[in-house]
Amino acid sequence: MKQIIRITIGLVISCLVAGAVMGGVFTVTDKAKKRNEHLAVQETMLGLLGYKDAKQVPADLKLYSIYRYIITDGSGSQYLGYLVPVAEGNETGYVLLKLDLQGKFISKKNIDISPEKAREAPERESALKAVLKPPISFRYADEAIVATLGKKRLAYLLPGEFLGFKTTIKAMLALDPSFGIVGLDILEHEEDPGLGGEIEQEYFKNQFKDKSYDRITKLKVIKEPLPDEYKKYLEKSKWQKGAFSKEQIATIRKKYQDKDIYAITGATISSKAVTDGVKGMIRKFAYRMGKLEAVIVNEKIPAVFL
Amino acid sequence: MAVTKKTNKQLVLDGLLSENPIFRLALSMCPAVGISSSVMNGILLGIAVLFVQVFSSCTISLLKDYIHPRIRIPTYTLVIATWVTVIDLVLAAYVPVAYKAMGIFVKLIVAFAIITMRLEVFACKNPVVPSFWDGVGMGTGFMFGMVTLGTVREFLGTGGLLGHDLIGTRPLLFFILPLAGFFCVGFIMAIFNYVEIVYKRMKRKRSIAQ
Known part of the structure; x- marks a missing residue:
């Protein structure tokens, strides 16, 4: 008996000490870690839009975030709440558009928050709480970013996550205004290195490039070896000067544009997970964006990206 | 095993060759088979294991007098998990470049047999300094094994090393598939065993001659 107590x-004590050490390190490193993640996300977004470093970014490139919330009112019925950036003179403000689940417009409320502050989740929440008073509750769903260049809508950037072979995979998608894929990047994953971990390699993720929306809805994973010329073409960062002429690029692009996704050798499940995840993200986003845009146009909301 | 009488240099050399974790002790075979498909993977996983092994070995040999023998294995797991988490968080916060390359390798380590075994066999019976050198030896030995496997598999599988194309063709695609890991580990293990037999035979001959 005495031994059991001593063991317990x-x-x-060992668990407590281990927990305390991990907790302590977490508190110390958390801020720096979040900042690094934020920087990495920024860099990924610009990279997907085709700007390799900060110097190339044109001055009139603007990134506007749309935040989606699920609102539940006192009687338990659910609504969608979109925080949409709007132009107020020269300033940018936010309105909250309340839609029912079918996407029909219900109400519009001005939210007192600046775009810089809106980036912080707690700031957004306190601003929303000022308009949505209890018993109405709300929770954060996701974010989509609209990139505009001058007056032109350049692309949508979608951060998202889906289930991989082991845990969730965090990814960032860049879509053109008609929902075709401009680029895909994997932000975070815990797939096995050398197998599923290859999803972050260019020869896999760049296969998604240039696929149109119609093609994506029918996209499959095929278990065929990746052709050598296509692999060379996909690994863009390894290109030597003059490796491909303009005509060659055009032919290869055309040849493989409508192909399915070639699975990674030894990691069919991860390849399939990414493909299905991307498909799901795009399908849902295209549907939601369609509904939201109809409301914005009908209600004459002065959204900044119109 | 009582307190070791080996010198520090011997401890490191043993970990590298005569007690190599992959080819002699046959520990941590899962990563050896699964992840050794390229040299770079081998180096990164090797570095990660080296650090976790050294830190955990030192911690356990410091705490060995306070650990109740019946809960030593859970304690080892806790220590390893703590170090893995700490290294993971610190890398993510202060060395984002290294984290990008090594993050997924560090997270894999908690369940590695080699680390728990070295704590059980060595660190819990020896003072800190030999434990440190044993950790260094085992870590570098593991890295050496992974790099050897990676070199063979990457060269034969993709015709290049470290991502650079060397011969322009892919001789045997089979070698980068997980299955080939078993074959490579087996063959290299056989070479190690053969060398040992030859070495012992020579030693015996020499002692007879004398």
């Missing part, structure tokens, strides 16, 4: 106490 010993184990509890």
